Amino acid sequence: xxxxxxSLIPVLVLAxxxxxxxSDPATTGPHAVTTVEYTQGDTAFTPAGFxxxxxxxxxxFYPTDLVNGPYPLVVYxxxxxxxxxxxxxxxxxxxxxxxxxxxGYDYSGQQLASHGYIVISISANGINARDASVxxxxxxxxxxxxxxxxxxxxxxxxxxxxxxxxxxxGRVDLTRVGTMGHSRGGEGTxxxxxYNAAKAQPFPLKVIVPIxxxxxxxxxxxxxxxxxxxxxxxxxxxxxxxAVHFYDDARYLMTNGGYQNYVTVMGANHNFFNxxxxxxxxxxxxxxxxxxxxxxxxxxxxxxxSPANQRVVGLAYLATxxxxxxxxxxxxxxxxxxxxxxPPTVSTFAVHTAYQGHDGQxxxxxxxxxxxxxxxxxxGGASTQTDLSPHDLCGGLAxxxxxxxxxxxxxxxxxxTAPSSLSALRGLSQLRTGWAGDSAQWINLxxxxxxxxxxxxxxxQFRLTVNFADGRNPVGSPQDFNVRFTDGAGGTQSxxxxxxxxxxxxxxxxxxxxxxxxxxxxRVPLANLTSVNRANLSEVxxxxxxxxxxxxxxSDLQFYDSPVVTAPPGPTPGSYFTLAPCRVVDTRIxxxxxxxxxxxxxxxxxxxxxxxxxxxxxxxxxxxVDPTDTGNLKIFALGESAPEASAINFNxxxxxSNNGVFKLGTGGQIVTLPAMGAGQTxxxxxxxxxxFR
Amino acid sequence: xxxxxxxxxxxxxxxxxxxxxxxxxSLTASAAGPLQxxxxxxxxxxxxxxxxxxxxxxxxxxxxxxxxxxAALPAPQRVxxxxxxTDVSEAWIVTLRFERALTVRDQAFSLVIDGRWCGFLQEAxxxxxxxxxxxDASLIREGAAVGATYRSIEIASTPExxxxxxxxxxxxxxxxxxHYSSAxxxxxxxx
Numbered sequence: 001x002x003x004x005x006x007s008l009i010p011v012l013v014l015a016x017x018x019x020x021x022x023s024d025p026a027t028t029g030p031h032a033v034t035t036v037e038y039t040q041g042d043t044a045f046t047p048a049g050f051x052x053x054x055x056x057x058x059x060x061f062y063p064t065d066l067v068n069g070p071y072p073l074v075v076y077x078x079x080x081x082x083x084x085x086x087x088x089x090x091x092x093x094x095x096x097x098x099x100x101x102x103x104g105y106d107y108s109g110q111q112l113a114s115h116g117y118i119v120i121s122i123s124a125n126g127i128n129a130r131d132a133s134v135x136x137x138x139x140x141x142x143x144x145x146x147x148x149x150x151x152x153x154x155x156x157x158x159x160x161x162x163x164x165x166x167x168x169x170g171r172v173d174l175t176r177v178g179t180m181g182h183s184r185g186g187e188g189t190x191x192x193x194x195y196n197a198a199k200a201q202p203f204p205l206k207v208i209v210p211i212x213x214x215x216x217x218x219x220x221x222x223x224x225x226x227x228x229x230x231x232x233x234x235x236x237x238x239x240x241x242x243a244v245h246f247y248d249d250a251r252y253l254m255t256n257g258g259y260q261n262y263v264t265v266m267g268a269n270h271n272f273f274n275x276x277x278x279x280x281x282x283x284x285x286x287x288x289x290x291x292x293x294x295x296x297x298x299x300x301x302x303x304x305x306s307p308a309n310q311r312v313v314g315l316a317y318l319a320t321x322x323x324x325x326x327x328x329x330x331x332x333x334x335x336x337x338x339x340x341x342x343p344p345t346v347s348t349f350a351v352h353t354a355y356q357g358h359d360g361q362x363x364x365x366x367x368x369x370x371x372x373x374x375x376x377x378x379x380g381g382a383s384t385q386t387d388l389s390p391h392d393l394c395g396g397l398a399x400x401x402x403x404x405x406x407x408x409x410x411x412x413x414x415x416x417t418a419p420s421s422l423s424a425l426r427g428l429s430q431l432r433t434g435w436a437g438d439s440a441q442w443i444n445l446x447x448x449x450x451x452x453x454x455x456x457x458x459x460x461q462f463r464l465t466v467n468f469a470d471g472r473n474p475v476g477s478p479q480d481f482n483v484r485f486t487d488g489a490g491g492t493q494s495x496x497x498x499x500x501x502x503x504x505x506x507x508x509x510x511x512x513x514x515x516x517x518x519x520x521x522x523r524v525p526l527a528n529l530t531s532v533n534r535a536n537l538s539e540v541x542x543x544x545x546x547x548x549x550x551x552x553x554x555s556d557l558q559f560y561d562s563p564v565v566t567a568p569p570g571p572t573p574g575s576y577f578t579l580a581p582c583r584v585v586d587t588r589i590x591x592x593x594x595x596x597x598x599x600x601x602x603x604x605x606x607x608x609x610x611x612x613x614x615x616x617x618x619x620x621x622x623x624x625v626d627p628t629d630t631g632n633l634k635i636f637a638l639g640e641s642a643p644e645a646s647a648i649n650f651n652x653x654x655x656x657s658n659n660g661v662f663k664l665g666t667g668g669q670i671v672t673l674p675a676m677g678a679g680q681t682x683x684x685x686x687x688x689x690x691x692f693r
Numbered sequence: 694x695x696x697x698x699x700x701x702x703x704x705x706x707x708x709x710x711x712x713x714x715x716x717x718x719s720l721t722a723s724a725a726g727p728l729q730x731x732x733x734x735x736x737x738x739x740x741x742x743x744x745x746x747x748x749x750x751x752x753x754x755x756x757x758x759x760x761x762x763x764a765a766l767p768a769p770q771r772v773x774x775x776x777x778x779t780d781v782s783e784a785w786i787v788t789l790r791f792e793r794a795l796t797v798r799d800q801a802f803s804l805v806i807d808g809r810w811c812g813f814l815q816e817a818x819x820x821x822x823x824x825x826x827x828x829d830a831s832l833i834r835e836g837a838a839v840g841a842t843y844r845s846i847e848i849a850s851t852p853e854x855x856x857x858x859x860x861x862x863x864x865x866x867x868x869x870x871x872h873y874s875s876a877x878x879x880x881x882x883x884x
Binding site for chain 1: 803
């Protein structure tokens with residue numbers, strides 16, 4: 001064994017950074033970090049049944065102060081990419097130099113190590129060069145490669161080995177291990193779970209983190225382990241996001257531990273989570289190959305993340321996943337299940353979360369698994385609907401239709417039913433429903449008995465996506481509807497979903513693999529129920545009366561008990577002060593109308609309405625006056641990104657108003673952004689009725 | 694064997710396709726020792742069956758030619774063909790040539806003949822060709838359309854016990870960013 005460097009020369013890459021913010025997983029930690037590569041050569045061993053030898057090479061990041069260990073171990077495995085600068089072979093003899101894909105996650109490895117983790121990132125070029133010659137496209141070989149490295153670290157931790165000698169003896173906490181795999185590496189980590197479980201001395205895996213992973217064989221990882229994924233919405237390689245099957249297939253198999261989770265990163269592509277797969281590195285490219293798409297393309301106003309920003313997201317979530325599940329650090333779980341939003345460094349980027357806890361965290365109201373659930377829900381109560389059409393199940397086992405969108409729709413746009421190259425399993429059974437008018441509703445009754453007591457749960461939760469293929473959804477407009485809760489005494493209360501969720505958005509993009517019907521978790525907080533008895537809840541109804549028409553796909557209706565360990569310190573709550581209604585903006589008076597797709601800032605504080613300079617939000621009535629086109633208007637704080645949800649939707653020539661609470665930005669200003677046809681206009685009025693400070 | 698061809702596009706993307714053939718785990722031999730992987734099949738002596746070049750490279754993949762060779766297996770090998778486990782004694786190595794170097798991708802790269810999946814393509818070192826092993830004799834026929842795709846293929850009607858690799862495939866239409874290319878096999882009665 002020899003290190004890639006000629007001798008073991010620790011490289012100090014990070015100075016101590018004691019400014020540790022518990023609520024931000026992406027900060028640099030207090031440990032100095034040493035980076036060292038190790039290798040046994042490029043032809044160190046041949047995985048079972050594999051057509052050629054592969055390398056045993058990795059880079060490790062570890063806290064320089066090993067004496068304060070032992071530290072948990074995290075393993076990274078890259079996906080399929082070029083192997084050598086002069087050819088797709090292995091080893092690279094005569095074919096240029098090695099493309100070091102395993103160094104593409106240095107940004108994350110260093111950060112995690114600074115918080116007290118030992119991170120190794122494994123090279124798998126030898127597998128990449130030949131994996132089309134084995135039946136499973138290399139999944140088992142990758143699992144064996146991971147295991148070899150883990151066993152090497154077991155040796156390092158017990159008796160030591162070259163090139164580290166006894167440096168790590170007693171310094172590695174092998175009771176806390178996690179894995180991350182990118183793309184085919186992701187399928188390798190999932191396959192490794194069962195490979196490891198079959199060992200006489202398995203490693204206690206705490207979490208598996210696939211990123212943009214393949215799922216050719218539909219590996220099912222379900223024995224109470226956490227699986228947390230990143231899904232790049234603008235993936236141009238594994239464009240059907242087939243890894244979502246990992247979640248869908250295992251979501252009802254976690255009996256007493258673990259969870260299924262994915263975070264969809266809007267604007268992210270397949271490659272840029274790995275810096276070595278990012279131009280101008282050799283062999284690197286932007287895998288999203290359609291520049292003309294308005295969201296995933298490269299034109300003005302696109303929704304893409306820069307490579308640097310994509311890795312900001314990657315770093316934040318890798319830190320969240322591993323520091324929570326492997327390190328047991330409190331404070332970040334709310335970023336996994338989404339109940340606390342996003343890590344601070346990701347706050348300006350669009351990400352959406354789906355989370356399913358184990359059996360002890362849920363009470364399933366309607367799993368929507370087969371046609372019987374359209375009549376009787378999972379709790380045994382009646383499931384009925386009014387004025388919804390269609391109202392059927394799709395995507396699951398026959399006789400359900402295999403896909404939920406019309407024939408001819410690219411399966412890359414339907415991840416939950418995307419076919420698998422090595423499996424005939426069907427996809428996610430989901431409710432396909434839609435409405436026109438304001439009388440449509442879907443009602444689930446809760447039978448009398450202990451099921452009616454939902455006081456232990458924090459949320460009503462379900463997964464949902466707007467069905468872009470149904471013309472009843474206005475293109476580009478988000479959806480909204482109410483959830484009506486009824487108790488055994490007849491008390492009722494409705495909560496508008498749009499107040500609590502940002503996943504009702506219209507999926508962006510128009511070309512190739514986008515838009516997608518990809519479901520994310522919607523949560524309605526039960527703490528907001530003040531007029532019904534949560535100890536005797538008898539009925540939950542989704543009431544589609546907030547928009548004139550629409551269509552959604554939906555699954556997993558349940559009550560959810562969030563296991564947030566320790567909430568990070570939040571801001572001090574503000575107080576609300578009422579005002580006599582007062583007009584602070586009226587563009588009809590000496591101001592030009594708002595122009596489509598052009599943002600404009602308005603100052604809200606000061607002036608005659610009495611909003612003080614230290615107010616951070618106002619309540620009020622927003623009015624779109626005489627719009628020349630159908631569209632919507634977004635309102636957000638100056639200095640922040642536009643939200644996905646609009647403040648008001650309108651039709652051409654129709655003056656409409658809506659209530660809202662609007663955060664104030666720099667200088668006490670808000671920004672308006674109308675979405676209409678090019679060149680179209682609308683006037684804008686804002687009356688304030690109160691403020692927060 | 695000769696041939697000129699440039700017919701395209703090939704099979705309808707909507708066409709429901711019936712059969713394909715796949716490797717079943719590692720190859721298992723009925724009589725002699727098992728071959729461990731497809732690379733071992735490619736190392737066997739081969740006989741040229743068909744070869745051709747397109748007058749013009751086709752589609753985004755710039756498919757420009759193909760070569761089909763037959764290899765006699767040293768012993769019958771157990772594979773899954775058309776959803777059924779069966780023993781075969783010969784295999785076909787299909788090599789596709791491309792005008793522009795391929796990009797190494799994570800999505801599976803499939804050989805397709807007349808719309809049927811027939812093996813995963815392994816890129817050559819120079820990325821200007823890729824080859825796959827196909828065991829389905831019924832697909833190696835006069836006039837068949839051969840192509841390559843990164844599409845996710847659909848597999849249906851596979852016995853659950855054999856679902857590790859799959860049999861029936863069909864393409865679903867759509868404007869995916871993935872690529873489909875085709876050329877027309879013309880075996881000229883060579884077999």
